[in-house]
Amino acid sequence: MAAPLFSVLSQAFSEAFTLLASAARTVTVGTNGAAVAGFGRFRRLILLLDVTAAATDAGDTLDVYVDGSVDNLTWFNVAHFTQVVGNGGAKKFVAVLDASNPGTSVFDVTADAAAGAVRPAAFALYLRARWVIVDADGDGGFTFSVTGYGQ
Numbered sequence: 001m002a003a004p005l006f007s008v009l010s011q012a013f014s015e016a017f018t019l020l021a022s023a024a025r026t027v028t029v030g031t032n033g034a035a036v037a038g039f040g041r042f043r044r045l046i047l048l049l050d051v052t053a054a055a056t057d058a059g060d061t062l063d064v065y066v067d068g069s070v071d072n073l074t075w076f077n078v079a080h081f082t083q084v085v086g087n088g089g090a091k092k093f094v095a096v097l098d099a100s101n102p103g104t105s106v107f108d109v110t111a112d113a114a115a116g117a118v119r120p121a122a123f124a125l126y127l128r129a130r131w132v133i134v135d136a137d138g139d140g141g142f143t144f145s146v147t148g149y150g151q
Helices: 005-012
Strands: 015-026 028-033 044-053 061-069 076-080 093-097 126-134 139-150
Touching: 015 028, 015 044, 015 126, 044 061, 061 139, 076 093, 126 139
Parallel strands: none
Antiparallel strands: 015 139, 028 126, 044 093, 044 139, 061 076, 061 126
């Protein structure tokens, strides 16, 4: 039996993507991943932060953001994953951006969302991952990736 037309069409407009490949990263003031284009065709984005190693000190922290842009010049924060502490072990966090959720207020594009917050209607043509690692004594780091799925 053939797949229903809706199922075939939804698969045609769905796609997995990688904003940041898995790698071990150490202390950084703030690093921007490469811009990835082509998100304008989606109505919903499911973003996954996958921390596979966080075995440093309790005082060490990892903050991971996803930024959006409509012109690849001006960037605004669309998601700020929950902060990961150095002795927290492996963790996975999901953020959902959904164009059907218009939001109720404007936001300052120069300010980041609070940790654990999403700006669900902040759709953009370009996305990038950004991260900040604080390592008080220089003895550790985190291994993580940011991937997603567009619908």
